[in-house]
Amino acid sequence: MAESGSRAPKATATASTAAPDLDGSAPTPAPRAAVRTGFLVTLVLGGLTAVPPLSMDMYLPALPEVTGALGTSAATAQLTLTACLTGMALGQLVVGPMSDKWGRRRPLLIGLLVYIAATAICAFAPNAALLIAFRLLQGLAGAAGIVIARAVVRDLYDGVAMARFFSTLMLISGVAPIVAPLIGGQVLRITDWRGVFVVLTVIGVALTTLVWRFLPETLAPDDRHGGGTLAALCTMRGLLADRVFTGYMIAGGFAFAALFAYISASPFVIQEIYGASPQTFSLLFGLNSIGLIAVGQLNGKVLVGRVSLDKVLGVGLGLIVLAATFLLFVATGVFGDPDELGLVPVAAGLFVLMASMGLATPNTNALALLRTRHAAGSASALLGTSSFLIGAVASPLVGIAGERTAVPMALVQLGCGLAAAVAFVALCRPWQHTAAVAGEVTER
Numbered sequence: 001m002a003e004s005g006s007r008a009p010k011a012t013a014t015a016s017t018a019a020p021d022l023d024g025s026a027p028t029p030a031p032r033a034a035v036r037t038g039f040l041v042t043l044v045l046g047g048l049t050a051v052p053p054l055s056m057d058m059y060l061p062a063l064p065e066v067t068g069a070l071g072t073s074a075a076t077a078q079l080t081l082t083a084c085l086t087g088m089a090l091g092q093l094v095v096g097p098m099s100d101k102w103g104r105r106r107p108l109l110i111g112l113l114v115y116i117a118a119t120a121i122c123a124f125a126p127n128a129a130l131l132i133a134f135r136l137l138q139g140l141a142g143a144a145g146i147v148i149a150r151a152v153v154r155d156l157y158d159g160v161a162m163a164r165f166f167s168t169l170m171l172i173s174g175v176a177p178i179v180a181p182l183i184g185g186q187v188l189r190i191t192d193w194r195g196v197f198v199v200l201t202v203i204g205v206a207l208t209t210l211v212w213r214f215l216p217e218t219l220a221p222d223d224r225h226g227g228g229t230l231a232a233l234c235t236m237r238g239l240l241a242d243r244v245f246t247g248y249m250i251a252g253g254f255a256f257a258a259l260f261a262y263i264s265a266s267p268f269v270i271q272e273i274y275g276a277s278p279q280t281f282s283l284l285f286g287l288n289s290i291g292l293i294a295v296g297q298l299n300g301k302v303l304v305g306r307v308s309l310d311k312v313l314g315v316g317l318g319l320i321v322l323a324a325t326f327l328l329f330v331a332t333g334v335f336g337d338p339d340e341l342g343l344v345p346v347a348a349g350l351f352v353l354m355a356s357m358g359l360a361t362p363n364t365n366a367l368a369l370l371r372t373r374h375a376a377g378s379a380s381a382l383l384g385t386s387s388f389l390i391g392a393v394a395s396p397l398v399g400i401a402g403e404r405t406a407v408p409m410a411l412v413q414l415g416c417g418l419a420a421a422v423a424f425v426a427l428c429r430p431w432q433h434t435a436a437v438a439g440e441v442t443e444r
Contacts, residue, residue: 040214042165045152046172047207048108048145051115054203055084055142056263057180057285061278062193063267069193072128074268075396081264082395083132087139089388092147096381097232100225104148104155104377105217111144112211116204123197139388145207147380154369154376155218160305162370166362167300175293181282188278225375235378245371245379247427251317252364253386254420258320258413259357260391262350265398265409273406274343284347288354295358309363310430316359317424321417323353328410338406346406353413360420367428390416 067077098107118138125131157165187195240246270281303312327349329335372379398409
């Protein structure tokens with residue numbers, strides 16, 4: 001069992017108010033400076049975890065416009081999302097072990113610089129094929145922020161403190177899904193879809209500057225692992241041999257896929273089927289993100305330390321299944337003609353589904369990472385890769401029946417929710433083990 005409470009954050013113990021060197025070295029700060037750096041580190045980590053929603057959600061209102069501007073189909077336009085998601089999945093497999101070997105800062109800064117270049121090129125893509133290619137590169141580079149942010153949290157915290165910190169990150173990074181579609185919708189009012197990538201490029205530059213200035217190295221040289229690709233593969237094989245870790249990984253991956261089915265299908269469902277404007281879609285998307293943030297904070301501030309994380313996770317997965325079932329009934333006409341019912345029941349079902357992620361996502365991450373002390377980068381890579389790969393498979397499936405029905409979206413969400421629940425019950429078997437972060441373990 002992992003110890004409860006938190007370890008002294010190594011980042012704030014070795015950080016400096018001056019910019020650390022690329023190799024992570026920095027002078028020892030005064031205590032007050034360490035406190036300020038710790039707060040800034042929290043904000044930077046939140047920004048890094050916001051890379052996926054910024055890269056995808058800001059672009060969502062433009063999907064129908066991309067379809068017309070590049071003369072392609074809805075399924076091909078959705079492949080631009082799939083390419084970015086696939087890149088983020090595969091990139092984590094490379095960056096995670098690299099960060100265990102070389103530390104967190106160097107791979108992160110390199111990844112962010114490549115992200116900036118790829119995003120800028122996307123803004124000038126003349127056709128769908130080139131856009132898909134550089135969205136893939138954008139995802140590969142952007143993976144550095146996702147995987148290293150989780151690894152840094154594992155470097156700094158343990159037990160209850162780690163679970164709570166993941167919920168704090170959800171609060172910070174959860175602002176991105178709210179703001180991103182709103183920004184995307186407003187950008188489309190003054191320019192076309194290419195302007196979205198220009199804004200993303202500027203955000204990438206700002207985030208890179210903050211990382212360079214305020215994020216210190218958190219993995220001490222003595223804790224780093226040598227070896228090359230073979231050693232990294234052996235480490236990952238050992239992690240996958242842990243049945244419980246694998247169960248949390250699969251459950252989190254399918255839960256994320258249900259969320260991504262919503263992300264990739266909702267622009268067409270809400271705008272094309274129900275006739276909403278890009279701005280209305282953005283507002284609804286932001287409302288759903290508020291639900292996710294609120295439930296995530298309920299998890300971190302109220303439930304963690306009082307209720308077993310396994311129990312909370314089980315409730316979250318159950319709500320995902322119920323919400324997806326409701327959406328399927330609405331789409332197939334069980335409750336009446338979908339056209340007469342209108343947008344309200346669909347919006348309500350999507351709100352519950354997305355809010356439930358506030359119980360599923362932080363707890364699967366915390367419970368899985370609590371089982372990995374000496375390979376946080378590789379473990380974070382496996383968690384992220386499984387989520388993004390499963391999500392990448394789910395994305396094209398929501399559009400196979402065309403743009404005029406929400407049935408495929410609901411079916412994919414229900415299938416993913418059921419798969420996540422089965423993995424949790426069959427592999428994690430929470431009744432057979434004591435969760436590392438549970439109601440019985442309170443932070444003193």
